[in-house]
Amino acid sequence: MNKKLFSLLICSAVISLSSCTFDIGSMLPDGSGVIKGGSYFEVHYIDVGQADCELIICDGEAMLIDGGNVADSDLVVSYLDDMDVSEIEYMLCTHAHEDHVGGLPGPLSTLRVNNVYAPKAEADTKCYMDFKDKARASGGIVNPENGDMVELGSADVVFYVPDVGDDDLNNTSIMCRITYGGTSFLFTGDAEAEAEQSIMSSGAELEADVLKVAHHGSSSSTSDQFLDAVDPEYAVISCGKDNSYGHPHDETLNRLHDKDVMIYRTDMNGHIVAESDGNEIVFASEKSPQTQTDPYTENDSSVYGECIGNKNTKKYHAPDCGGLPDEKNRVYFSSPAEAEAAGYEPCSQCGG
Ligand SMILES: [Zn+2]
Ligand SMILES: [Zn+2]
Helix, strand or coil: CHHHHHHHHHHHHHHHHCCCCCHHHCCCCHHHHHHHCCCCCEEECCCCCCCCCCCEEEEEEEECCCCHHHHHHHHHHHHHCCCCCEEEEEEECCCCCHHHHHCCHHHHHHCCEEEEEHHHHHHHHHHHHHHHHHHCCCCCCEECCCCEEEECEEEEEEEEEECCCCCCCHHHHCCCEECCCEEEEEECCCCCCHHHHHHHHHCCCCCCEEEECCCHCCCCCCHHHHHHHHHCCECCCCECCCCCCCCHHHHHHHHHHHHCCCCEHHHHHHCCEEECCCEEEEECCCCCCHHHHHHHCCHHHHHHHCCCECCCCEEEEEECCCCCHHHEEEEECHHHHHHHHHHCCECCCCCC
C-alpha cells in the first residue's frame, strides 16, 4: 500500500472517531511523528498477517524487529520505503521461525543494515540460511547477551535473552524493551511461559506501557505473572485473520481484559502505529474496528442493535470490538441495558 493511501486511511479512521482526544494530524502526512525539540519516536506494528514485524523509528534512526514470512519481504521493503527509511541501524531476528525471519532477507538485500542481532539457535531452513547469508554483508549476526544495551537515537534499547535451551525455538526469542523518555515498549517475539519465567528470574525490568503480545496471542505465553511484571496499558497482537491456530486465544484475551489492557490487533486494525512524545502514547491504525462503537456510549440500542457478552469475563462488547471472545463463550444481548441487567460490565476498550 502506498503511503498516501495509508495516510488517508488513518485520517478517515480518526475523523470518524468522534471521541478521539489526540491530534493524529501531527503524525501525518509523512509518518515522521510529533517533533518536540527535534526528537520523535514511533513504533509501527506492520500487518504481515500470521507473523510478526515491527519498525521503530527514533530521531531518524530505524530498528526492524522481525520481517514477517518470506512472502512479506516485498511488503516490508515497500513499507520501509514509504517511511523514508533508507538505512537500518539495528535489525533483530527474535528467533529462527519463518514467520519472523522469513521477510528479513528483502531489507538486507535492498538497504544498508548496520547491525544484525539474532539468538544463537538457528534453523535448518532455506529462509534462515538465506537470512544468514544476506546478514554476512552487514557484518554477520551478533548474538546479544542478556541485558545488552544499545541506543536508537535518544531511545534506549535493552535485550533480554532467555536461558531455557533451544528445544522449542519460540523459547529462544530475544525480547527487547525500548524506553523513550518516560514511555516504554516491550517486544517479546514468540517467547513462551518458560522463557518469560527465565527473563523474570534474571531480574530484568519488564514494566512497559505497550506490550507486543508474545506468540500471536497464544495461551502458552503471556502468563499472569509475566503480565503483572509488565503491567501494560496497551497490548498489540500480531496475527492473521481466521488463522488456523485460533490466535489470539481466548485465555490470553481474557487475561488482558481482566487487567483492563486496551488491545490492538493487526488482523482487525491492519497496520498499527504508536507514537510517543516521551510522556504520552497515541495510537493510529489503518483500520479502526472501534470506529463504530461510539454510538454505544450514547446508549441508543434501538438503532445500533446487539452487543456481545463474554461468559468468562462477564464483560460486554460492541460487535466490532478488538477483544471479542470465541463463539462458544459469547452471549448475545439486544442492548447494553440488557447486558447490564444480566450482570455484565462494559468492555473498557470499546465501551460495550
Ligand atoms: Zn515462533
Ligand atoms: Zn511466530
